[in-house]
Amino acid sequence: MSKISLTIDDINISAPRGSTILEAASLAGIRIPTLCHLKGQNAKANCRICVVHVKGMATLQPACATKAAEGMTVLTNTDAIRESRKMSLELILSSHSWDCHHCLRIGNYGIEELDKELCSFCFFCDCVKDGDCELQALAEEYDIRQLFFGWCGEPLPLDDSTGSVVRNPNKCVKCRRCIEVCTNEQTVYALGVEHRGSRLQVVPALGKSLVDSPCVKCGKCIDVCPTGAIYAKEQIDEMLYTVRLENEKRTVAQISPGIRGELARLLDMDERDLDLKRLISGLRKIGVETVVSEEYAAGAADAEAAEKLGKTLREKAGTVILSNSAPAIELINKEFPAMEKSLVTYPSAEQKFGQLAKGEWAKRAGVRAENICAVTLSANVTYKAEALQPEMRTGGVPSVDFVLTPQEIARMLNKTAVNLRKLPQGKYDLFGEARIPSSEACGALLASPDGTEGLTELELHMDGKALKAAVVRGLGGVRRVMEEIQSGASPYQVVRICS
Amino acid sequence: MVQEMRITLQNVGKIDPRSIDDYMQAGGYQALEKARTADPMELITEVERSGKLRGRGGAGFNTGLKWRGAAQAKAERKYVICNADEGEPGTYKDRIIMEGDPHIVIEGMLICACAVGAAEGYIYCRGEYQKANELLKNAIRQAEEKGLNGGVRLQVVSGAGSYVCGEETALIESLEGKRGEPRLKPPYPTVEGYQGKPTVVNNVETFAAIPSIVEKGAEWFQSIGAKKYPGTKIFTLSGDVVNRTWEEVPTDTTLRDIVYGIGGGVPGGRRLKAVQVGGSSCRFITGGMLDSAADFDSMARLGASLGSGSVLVVDDSHNIVDVLVPITDFFAHESCGKCVPCREGTMRMAGLIRDIAEGRGDEEKLAMIRMLSGYMQSSCFCPLGQSATTAVASAMEYFPEDFEGKLQRKEAAVHVED
Numbered sequence: 001m002s003k004i005s006l007t008i009d010d011i012n013i014s015a016p017r018g019s020t021i022l023e024a025a026s027l028a029g030i031r032i033p034t035l036c037h038l039k040g041q042n043a044k045a046n047c048r049i050c051v052v053h054v055k056g057m058a059t060l061q062p063a064c065a066t067k068a069a070e071g072m073t074v075l076t077n078t079d080a081i082r083e084s085r086k087m088s089l090e091l092i093l094s095s096h097s098w099d100c101h102h103c104l105r106i107g108n109y110g111i112e113e114l115d116k117e118l119c120s121f122c123f124f125c126d127c128v129k130d131g132d133c134e135l136q137a138l139a140e141e142y143d144i145r146q147l148f149f150g151w152c153g154e155p156l157p158l159d160d161s162t163g164s165v166v167r168n169p170n171k172c173v174k175c176r177r178c179i180e181v182c183t184n185e186q187t188v189y190a191l192g193v194e195h196r197g198s199r200l201q202v203v204p205a206l207g208k209s210l211v212d213s214p215c216v217k218c219g220k221c222i223d224v225c226p227t228g229a230i231y232a233k234e235q236i237d238e239m240l241y242t243v244r245l246e247n248e249k250r251t252v253a254q255i256s257p258g259i260r261g262e263l264a265r266l267l268d269m270d271e272r273d274l275d276l277k278r279l280i281s282g283l284r285k286i287g288v289e290t291v292v293s294e295e296y297a298a299g300a301a302d303a304e305a306a307e308k309l310g311k312t313l314r315e316k317a318g319t320v321i322l323s324n325s326a327p328a329i330e331l332i333n334k335e336f337p338a339m340e341k342s343l344v345t346y347p348s349a350e351q352k353f354g355q356l357a358k359g360e361w362a363k364r365a366g367v368r369a370e371n372i373c374a375v376t377l378s379a380n381v382t383y384k385a386e387a388l389q390p391e392m393r394t395g396g397v398p399s400v401d402f403v404l405t406p407q408e409i410a411r412m413l414n415k416t417a418v419n420l421r422k423l424p425q426g427k428y429d430l431f432g433e434a435r436i437p438s439s440e441a442c443g444a445l446l447a448s449p450d451g452t453e454g455l456t457e458l459e460l461h462m463d464g465k466a467l468k469a470a471v472v473r474g475l476g477g478v479r480r481v482m483e484e485i486q487s488g489a490s491p492y493q494v495v496r497i498c499s
Numbered sequence: 500m501v502q503e504m505r506i507t508l509q510n511v512g513k514i515d516p517r518s519i520d521d522y523m524q525a526g527g528y529q530a531l532e533k534a535r536t537a538d539p540m541e542l543i544t545e546v547e548r549s550g551k552l553r554g555r556g557g558a559g560f561n562t563g564l565k566w567r568g569a570a571q572a573k574a575e576r577k578y579v580i581c582n583a584d585e586g587e588p589g590t591y592k593d594r595i596i597m598e599g600d601p602h603i604v605i606e607g608m609l610i611c612a613c614a615v616g617a618a619e620g621y622i623y624c625r626g627e628y629q630k631a632n633e634l635l636k637n638a639i640r641q642a643e644e645k646g647l648n649g650g651v652r653l654q655v656v657s658g659a660g661s662y663v664c665g666e667e668t669a670l671i672e673s674l675e676g677k678r679g680e681p682r683l684k685p686p687y688p689t690v691e692g693y694q695g696k697p698t699v700v701n702n703v704e705t706f707a708a709i710p711s712i713v714e715k716g717a718e719w720f721q722s723i724g725a726k727k728y729p730g731t732k733i734f735t736l737s738g739d740v741v742n743r744t745w746e747e748v749p750t751d752t753t754l755r756d757i758v759y760g761i762g763g764g765v766p767g768g769r770r771l772k773a774v775q776v777g778g779s780s781c782r783f784i785t786g787g788m789l790d791s792a793a794d795f796d797s798m799a800r801l802g803a804s805l806g807s808g809s810v811l812v813v814d815d816s817h818n819i820v821d822v823l824v825p826i827t828d829f830f831a832h833e834s835c836g837k838c839v840p841c842r843e844g845t846m847r848m849a850g851l852i853r854d855i856a857e858g859r860g861d862e863e864k865l866a867m868i869r870m871l872s873g874y875m876q877s878s879c880f881c882p883l884g885q886s887a888t889t890a891v892a893s894a895m896e897y898f899p900e901d902f903e904g905k906l907q908r909k910e911a912a913v914h915v916e917d
Contacts, residue, residue, distance in 0.1 A: 045683060046838045048878045059885060060877045065683050080877070087874045091843035148867065149847050174842070193678065193836070196661075198846035200836030 006072040021052055021063040021074055032076050033085065033138055036175035037064040038224055042184065044176055048088045049138065052076045060084055086142045093139060094147045095198065097170035099125035101151065105136055116268070120414040127171070127228040130411060132266065134226035135173055159204070161211035164233050164384035165219060172202050172229040178221035186475040186499075188331070190215035202229075214334060218327035218475060218499045219381035232381040232405045236412045239402045242373050243287040251373040252290040252361070253283050254297060254353045258379040262406035267413070267420065279377075279409075280426030282418040288375065296431040297353035305346035306442040309494065310462060312344050319485045320494050322445070324348045326386035327499035328478050336482045350376040350383045351392055354399025356431065362395065369395025375402045377409055382499055445469055445496050455481065460494060469494040501748060501760030504723065506731045507707035508747045511599030516634050519641035522602040528647055530710035534610045535649065542614045543567050546709070548717040553728055556582055556665075556702030557777065557806045559795045565699055568689035569615040572697035579612045579620035579651075580693060580700045582670060583635075586625060586662040587778030588829060589809035592733035593703035595745055597624070597631035600707070601638035605653065607706030609642075610713055612651045615699055620653045623670050626660050662833035663883050667700040669835070680835045681881035704733060724750030725794035732793065732808050736762045739769065739814035755789040757810060769814035773897065777806020779826045780886035782893035783819070803893075819898040820856045820905050823891055827852045830887040841884030844875045848888055855905050865902060869895065 002017045008025050015024035020043070025032050036047035043065035051060035055073035060081065068074075075081070093101070102124035119130040127133070159167040174193070179202060182191045190213045194203050204213035221230045243251050255276055264274040280291045305322065312320050321339060323329050324346045332339055347355065353376060358369040376383060386392060387400040404412065413420065444458050453474040460467040470492045472481050478497045484490040505511070514521035522528070534542055546552055547563025554560045569577055581604060585593040597604060608620050624632050635655045642648050661679045663669045668682035671693050692698025708730060712720045721729045728750050734757050735745045741763030748757070758764065758774060765771050773783040776793065782803040791797045798805045813822055831849040836842040851868050854860055872888035872895075879885045895902060 043683060045880060048839050048880070051878055058877075059879075062880075067685075084874055084878045087870070088839045088878065091839055091847070095843060174836070174839075196836045197831055197834035198836070198842055200842060 004068060004070040006068050006070065006074065008074045009076055015068050019068050021054070021061070021066050021068050021072075022050060024068040025063065025074075025076060030076060032063045033141065034064055035134060035138060035173065035226060036177065038177050038180075041177060041180045041224075044180070047092075047173065047175055049085050051081060051084055053078060053081060082142070085138075086144065087148075089135075089139055089142050089144055090148050092135065092173050093144060094149045094151055095153045096135070096173070097127075097168070098151065098153060098155075099127065100136070100171065101147070103127075103136065105131055105140060116266075116410075117414050117417075120411065120417075128231045128234060128407060128411070129228040130266075130407075130414070132407075133228060136227075156201075159210050160233055161209040162215065162217055162233075162385060163388045164217050164381065165210060165215065165222060165230065166233045167204075167210060167230050168228060169201055169203075170229075171227045173227055174200060174202055175226060176202065177224040177226065178202065178230055181220045181224050184476070186218055186220055187479045188214055188216055188218065188475055191221065216327040216330040216334065216475070216499070217382060217385035222381055232384060232407065234408055234411075235384075235402045235404065236408050236415065239373075239375060239404065240286070240412070240416070242401070246373075249371050249373045250290070250365070250367055251288045251375060252292070252357045253288045253375040253377060254292050254294055254350070255279060255283075256294045256349065256376065256378040256380075259377055259406045259409065262379055263409055266406055266410035269421070274420065275425060277425035277427070278420045278423045280428060281423040282413060282420055282426075284426060285418055285423070286412070286416055290429045291426065292353070292431040293428045294349050294353070297356055298349035300356065301347045301349050301352040302442065302446045304352070305344075305446055308344050308346055309442060313462060313467070313493070316342075318342060319490055319492055320344055321482075321485070322346070322494060322496040323498070324351075325497060325499045326382050326389070327475065328497040331475055331478060331499075332482065332497075335479075336486060339482060339486065342485070348383060348386060350378060350403065351386060351399055353431075354387075354392070354401075355394045358394040358397065358399060361431065370397045373401045374399065375404065376400055377404045379406055381405055445471060445494065447471075453477065457492075467493040469496070471496045471498070473498045475499055501746070501752060501756045503746050504731050504749050505747050506711050506723075507596055507603065507704055507733065508599065509711070510603065511595060514600065516599055516601055517637055519602060519638065519645065522600070526714075527602055527710070528606055528642075530713040531606050531609050531613070531647065534613050534713050539570060539614045539616065542610070542713070543570055545717050546614070546712060548721075551727070552705065552708060552712060552720065552730060553795060554702055555704035555708070555732065555808070557587070557804075559728065559805070562701060562705055565689055565701070566611060566615050568687070569617075569697040569699045572690055574696050576619070576694070576696045577615055577617040578693040578696060578698040579608050579615065579617045580667075580670070580674070580688075580698055581608055581620070581622040581703060581706055582665065582667065582700055583622050583624040583628070583631070583703045584658045584665045584670060585628070585703070585807075586665045586833075587780065587807045587809060588826075589735065589737045589775075589811045590778055590807040591735050592745065592808055594625075594628055594631055595733070595735075596703050596707050597628065597635060601631070601634040602642070603707045603710060604635070604703055605638050605642055607701075607709035608653060609648060609651055610709050611699055611701065611706065613649070615697070617699070618651055620651060621674055621693070622653065622655045623664070623674055624655055624657055626658045632657055661835070662829075663835045663881070666881055666883060669881070670700065671698065678835075680837045681883075724752075725792055725797065727796050728794040728805075732805070734761065734793070734808045734810050736810045736812065738810075738812040739765050739771075739816075740810075740812040741766045750794040751792045753790055754784075754793050754810075757793060758789060758812060762810070762812065765812065765814045767814075769816055771812065772815045772817065773813040773819065773822075773894075775811040775813070775890060776809070777804045778809050779829055780883070780889055781806045782889050783813075783897060784893075785897050818856075818904060819894045819901040820852065823852045823894055824849075824856050826890050827887075830883070834884065834887070838880035838884065840875050840879045841881075841887065844871055844879070844884065845887050847871060848875075848891065852891065855902060858905065858908050860902070860906050862906070865895075865906075 013028045035049040045062035045065040050063040052063045053075040156169040179191045204210045264271040354374045357374045383403045460469045552562045664679040673679040688698040733747045827849040831845040834841045834845040
């Protein structure tokens with residue numbers, strides 16, 4: 001790849017042709033602050049936080065969207081630039097949620113290192129971010145102490161219509177990362193903007209509530225939101241209430257190892273230092289009686305999948321679509337209703353856990369299903385929506401009562417003063433006698449996502465036949481594959497789809 | 500004495516805009532015929548040489564250069580777009596052309612299509628211009644019936660009432676059925692425009708000048724008006740002026756001739772206070788600057804701009820802050836909301852100006868206006884936001900006593916030089 005050379009803040013930099021100023025600067029270790037920018041997304045250049053001075057240009061340029069050019073001279077941190085960034089932040093904050101202005105993290109220079117535990121004792125705000133907010137960090141960096149223009153936010157109602165993905169428009173900075181991920185990556189098209197000028201709002205399609213939009217609750221928008229404008233609905237208080245005060249209830253929790261990375265980040269720990277066995281002790285301290293690992297339920301779910309798949313392949317012709325992903329299934333129900341007949345669904349590890357807890361296990365323990373509280377700790381927010389589906393029931397009650405995300409777990413631990421660094425390791429309870437091994441034939445097909453988005457091809461052997469199969473991750477890829485299957489152009493006999 | 504000279508308006512008022520025969524009898528579509536027999540590159544060179552016909556929409560970009568860019572771009576499809584989304588306050592030149600002589604625009608576009616190798620074109624016409632909309636559609640149909648379009652498909656698309664859609668990339672987004680918001684540049688439309696294909700976007704007045712240039716040649720065009728911005732320009736007058744009218748004049752005509760010669764000066768024994776040439780996004784100038792020629796570069800030397808060629812005359816009965824109220828309200832209303840400085844800044848600016856106009860001002864608010872103005876000029880995404888405070892900044896520069904008067908709650912401060 002050919003290179004270009006340019007000067008940023010008096011440092012000569014050689015960068016690959018086609019790099020943005022932001023990318024070139026980072027090569028030399030120069031940090032340019034950003035807000036709307038997100039690696040992997042198209043440049044939006046709407047927040048103007050990353051503006052820099054390019055010699056010869058009359059106006060400031062956004063570093064995220066301006067290509068570095070041969071011989072360019074760039075300044076990233078002059079007084080004028082800092083003033084412009086500060087003004088942008090002040091303008092954003094002056095129409096931003098009022099409770100954020102009470103935050104001790106903003107405008108109190110010198111205490112930016114406030115411990116997150118403070119958030120659990122502070123009652124000034126109702127934000128779920130606990131200091132994990134990009135706007136807040138920038139406001140602290142640029143020393144925003146008072147609002148130059150005065151506050152003019154107009155309180156807008158929350159949208160928690162889905163029961164899992166919650167929008168708080170008052171905390172939206174209109175960076176449009178959520179729209180970008182929903183439109184270009186997931187191809188769900190649930191979010192857009194309405195109105196213009198200062199009345200502009202990010203809203204679900206056609207200004208409806210989220211539940212009436214094409215949203216399938218995949219939660220990708222939550223992952224990209226820089227503030228607390230889109231978040232997973234919290235169940236901490238309800239869960240603690242049940243665990244502590246509903247004495248007739250037995251609480252059973254399942255820990256998914258997938259929470260480790262994000263939980264470590266939120267607890268300011270190195271992932272290697274976070275031992276989930278200490279979380280077992282933590283949960284017991286809070287009052288959870290039984291804690292199990294995900295393996296047993298996951299194995300049982302896989303076995304069910306293998307059985308259903310085998311049966312379907314023997315009985316039906318055409319491509320079989322296999323899924324246990326609630327958003328992917330919802331996308332098919334909503335947009336490819338003709339394909340429902342090819343769809344084979346099986347339980348997620350979370351649902352299987354709930355079914356087992358309130359079924360077999362309850363029977364064995366001599367407890368009625370309604371007296372069991374099933375909690376799953378998972379990094380995947382889609383299980384929240386899944387748990388709410390009316391068909392997800394065991395013994396007449398919802399199979400899973402609470403799904404806690406890493407953010408909720410971290411907040412719950414802070415709230416209950418449980419310190420994972422100090423607790424001893426706990427031991428998992430055994431859920432079943434024997435572990436059900438996952439079917440070897442389907443092993444690769446059902447393997448949990450390894451983080452690779454897109455399509456992975458593989459070959460399945462069943463009843464002595466070789467089948468062409470594929471695993472598709474990400475709803476954008478799911479849509480493409482579904483369109484292919486619908487048009488008869490798909491080369492696969494089995495496709496497993498994940499969100 | 501003002502010398503009117505009609506090139507783009509040559510047929511306006513003389514022919515029936517509904518009749519293609521009238522237009523052809525007046526010599527219409529002969530330039531197109533000539534263009535079709537010419538080598539496209541020579542045709543573009545002619546437009547380029549034509550003493551650099553520069554865009555009449557306001558930016559003043561060299562039209563031939565734009566065409567060359569699109570002509571040289573390799574693509575299986577190219578597009579020609581006519582920007583008829585005339586939205587700059589006080590500007591109605593395109594409407595006069597389209598309502599009086601729609602065929603001249605169609606001919607200009609067809610010549611362009613021929614030069615750059617486009618088979619499709621769109622006229623993005625301001626939604627409120629229903630009559631123009633209809634006349635253009637009629638003209639396209641007539642040209643097709645006579646086979647004059649030579650296989651080029653032209654369509655009229657109605658805008659939906661957004662000022663920013665006059666910005667070419669926002670116009671293209673809107674044309675593609677998306678929300679009207681500007682795109683990042685580069686890539687420029689001549690490389691990646693409508694549907695990602697090379698696209699020429701020119702203003703109505705620019706296209707209307709093309710047939711005459713092709714017919715009469717570059718040398719003829721270059722001999723008219725200012726050296727570096729040759730040809731003619733339509734000026735549309737409004738405000739405190741005797742004749743609220745329009746005229747097409749050579750580009751070296753002075754502002755004084757335009758305001759007093761065409762406009763007949765300020766009525767009611769009042770005196771001239773300020774003139775805003777080019778629309779709400781442009782600077783005010785004072786009476787002492789009227790002897791400058793009105794061409795693009797002379798205006799730029801004044802620190803002002805020619806813009807769309809609208810001329811708003813303000814007499815001495817007004818405090819300039821009152822004049823700024825509707826201007827800043829306009830930008831707050833028209834900001835698309837994409838970028839922070841414009842989305843929040845235009846709203847704040849409108850509020851601050853209103854506060855001062857209505858007697859709630861203080862020194863701190865003046866300081867805020869100055870800061871906000873500088874910030875928006877340097878940090879907004881597109882020209883809308885960058886120029887939204889231009890009028891405010893020039894008003895503060897030339898009429899500080901008006902702001903002072905408002906702070907002291909005195910009525911119209913007087914500042915006159917002519």
